[in-house]
Amino acid sequence: MKINGRCFKYGDDINTDVIFPGKYTYTVSEPSEMAQHAMEDLDPSFSERVSEGDIVVAGSNFGCGSSREQAVICLREAGIRAVVARSFSRIYYRNCINSGLVPIQSEAADVIQDGETIEIDLENGVLLCDKGEFTFPPFAGEVARILSCGGLIPYTRKLLGIENR
Amino acid sequence: MSKLTFAQKALAHASGRDSVQEGEVVFVDPDVCLSHDNSAAIASNFSAIGVDRVRYPSRIFIALDHCVPAANEKYAANHRRVRDFVRNQRIEAFFDVERGVCHQVLAEEGFAVPGGIVVGSDSHTCTAGAFGAFAVGIGRTEAAAVWASGRIWMRVPATIRIELSGEFPPGVCAKDLALKIIGDIGADGALYRSVEFAGDGVSNLSMSDRMLLCNMAAEMGAKNAVFAPDEETERWLAQCSPRYDRVDLRADEDATCERTLHYELTGLVPGLACPHTVDNYATASQKAGTVVHQALIGTCTNGRIEDLRVAAEVLRGRKVAYGTRLLVFPASNRVAKQMYDEGLHEVFLEAGAVLMNPGCGPCLGAHEGALAPGEACISTANRNFRGRMGCKESFIYLASPATVAASSVAGSIADPRPDGGVL
Numbered sequence: 001m002k003i004n005g006r007c008f009k010y011g012d013d014i015n016t017d018v019i020f021p022g023k024y025t026y027t028v029s030e031p032s033e034m035a036q037h038a039m040e041d042l043d044p045s046f047s048e049r050v051s052e053g054d055i056v057v058a059g060s061n062f063g064c065g066s067s068r069e070q071a072v073i074c075l076r077e078a079g080i081r082a083v084v085a086r087s088f089s090r091i092y093y094r095n096c097i098n099s100g101l102v103p104i105q106s107e108a109a110d111v112i113q114d115g116e117t118i119e120i121d122l123e124n125g126v127l128l129c130d131k132g133e134f135t136f137p138p139f140a141g142e143v144a145r146i147l148s149c150g151g152l153i154p155y156t157r158k159l160l161g162i163e164n165r
Numbered sequence: 166m167s168k169l170t171f172a173q174k175a176l177a178h179a180s181g182r183d184s185v186q187e188g189e190v191v192f193v194d195p196d197v198c199l200s201h202d203n204s205a206a207i208a209s210n211f212s213a214i215g216v217d218r219v220r221y222p223s224r225i226f227i228a229l230d231h232c233v234p235a236a237n238e239k240y241a242a243n244h245r246r247v248r249d250f251v252r253n254q255r256i257e258a259f260f261d262v263e264r265g266v267c268h269q270v271l272a273e274e275g276f277a278v279p280g281g282i283v284v285g286s287d288s289h290t291c292t293a294g295a296f297g298a299f300a301v302g303i304g305r306t307e308a309a310a311v312w313a314s315g316r317i318w319m320r321v322p323a324t325i326r327i328e329l330s331g332e333f334p335p336g337v338c339a340k341d342l343a344l345k346i347i348g349d350i351g352a353d354g355a356l357y358r359s360v361e362f363a364g365d366g367v368s369n370l371s372m373s374d375r376m377l378l379c380n381m382a383a384e385m386g387a388k389n390a391v392f393a394p395d396e397e398t399e400r401w402l403a404q405c406s407p408r409y410d411r412v413d414l415r416a417d418e419d420a421t422c423e424r425t426l427h428y429e430l431t432g433l434v435p436g437l438a439c440p441h442t443v444d445n446y447a448t449a450s451q452k453a454g455t456v457v458h459q460a461l462i463g464t465c466t467n468g469r470i471e472d473l474r475v476a477a478e479v480l481r482g483r484k485v486a487y488g489t490r491l492l493v494f495p496a497s498n499r500v501a502k503q504m505y506d507e508g509l510h511e512v513f514l515e516a517g518a519v520l521m522n523p524g525c526g527p528c529l530g531a532h533e534g535a536l537a538p539g540e541a542c543i544s545t546a547n548r549n550f551r552g553r554m555g556c557k558e559s560f561i562y563l564a565s566p567a568t569v570a571a572s573s574v575a576g577s578i579a580d581p582r583p584d585g586g587v588l
């Protein structure tokens with residue numbers, strides 16, 4: 001699978017409170033409505049500018065802070081297909097896999113410019129941007145299985161043998 | 166035999182293996198899965214999986230704490246969904262709005278046990294590592310999958326060892342140590358890692374201190390944090406009735422750690438995390454005089470009786486400054502009861518504090534003490550991100566209960582040490 005998209009670039013330590021503000025965590029539950037508040041405290045015009053297939057690029061420790069999954073879902077629902085970062089917080093990384101938003105850890109995050117269009121080849125672990133080609137380890141093992149099932153829920157249904165129910 | 170870290174031993178034991186390697190993926194059946202007000206959202210993920218019953222009702226722990234009592238109709242409806250689910254699934258370990266913050270209640274109720282596998286849909290689940298459990302935060306979808314299948318996958322983390330020696334000087338506590346460590350190694354300094362606290366200094370730390378340090382490990386990016394069980398652990402466990410069998414696991418002395426850090430407690434000073442990241446360290450005296458409009462004592466980080474005692478000691482016979490409001494949130498109703506028994510409530514009330522109900526309070530900005538634009542708050546919580554307390558144009562400083570209490574009296578940031586200025 002290949003992902004082709006325009007990049008929104010942010011800095012280090014982007015926490016889940018700015019990706020999806022805590023004050024909405026129990027009042028907004030519709031995924032499409034979550035998308036409208038994505039990045040609200042960091043980049044207020046994000047939800048108007050973002051379009052289907054775009055990519056978020058960030059520095060280290062992306063998604064640190066609260067474990068709220070809305071911080072993944074709001075980006076996915078806003079149309080973001082992948083997040084490329086120097087590094088991810090552990091829970092955010094797991095949440096991405098479980099919700100079908102592709103997390104790519106790569107040094108490319110340092111050189112990609114805001115607004116640039118990049119290509120990510122998931123099978124071969126290759127990221128192509130203006131500054132050249134970067135490789136990353138393709139998803140393997142359990143993580144790959146969850147992604148190929150389309151997230152943790154379908155994966156668990158399979159595990160429990162109820163995928164056709 | 167090879168030399169194993171705590172994380173390797175705990176995950177090997179839980180997955181029925183002799184040993185496991187760093188980076189390996191193993192399947193484990195957690196002893197308990199924690200969640201809170203987010204249980205309604207987990208329940209809808211659970212229904213999406215398509216099974217009718219949870220796999221192990223006795224391994225589910227739910228405490229309502231994030232917005233209690235409900236601030237409005239939406240929160241109330243959310244709480245009702247959780248109560249309905251709990252009743253339908255016959256989950257016994259359910260604690261309603263009166264009980265307290267989930268991590269505190271989990272420990273008080275005997276779900277934090279040496280060698281246990283504790284998972285929780287909250288990033289501070291790592292708090293239970295204070296009791297020697299392997300305790301990690303997971304996402305909501307994962308929690309739903311654990312409810313349904315009783316299992317989860319874990320990648321065996323690398324370990325960072327933090328060696329402590331000495332004793333805290335007067336006016337300095339575990340919070341000051343945690344802020345210093347995070348300031349030194351950064352908010353991603355322990356990303357994906359297991360943090361093991363060790364060294365002679367550990368025997369000087371109360372269970373409350375250990376819970377704080379494990380709690381704040383989340384702010385270093387850690388997967389889990391742990392203290393090996395000792396007499397202090399036994400003292401605590403004797404007060405609660407452990408809900409499952411314990412296994413005493415401790416790291417081999419010479420286990421391979423990625424990194425070892427050393428901290429001498431005697432040399433520490435009162436610290437702060439300045440806006441808007443937890444690793445933005447300064448000492449309290451460097452920022453002395455910064456005006457604070459609100460001061461908060463409580464949360465899963467510093468809402469225990471030990472914290473309230475320290476704060477009351479600072480506040481005894483003093484008044485909260487004009488222009489500053491002090492909010493006090495005991496971490497649980499058990500802590501609150503103890504506070505009343507010891508008469509600490511009188512000290513708080515006489516000082517002019519607002520005595521609040523047990524729970525998370527304004528920690529995540531939902532209710533009970535939000536900030537206005539331009540205001541600054543000094544808080545004993547664990548996060549100071551922009552907007553965390555409900556307003557993105559406000560400023561949050563994190564500090565110890567002593568520093569927060571002293572600052573509330575001064576109306577501005579103050580060093581709480583006997584020779585530090587205000588006292």
Ligand code: SF4
Nearest residue numbers: 266464465525528529
């Ligand atoms: S007190 Fe704050 S950090 Fe602790 S569980 Fe509640 S919201 Fe989370």
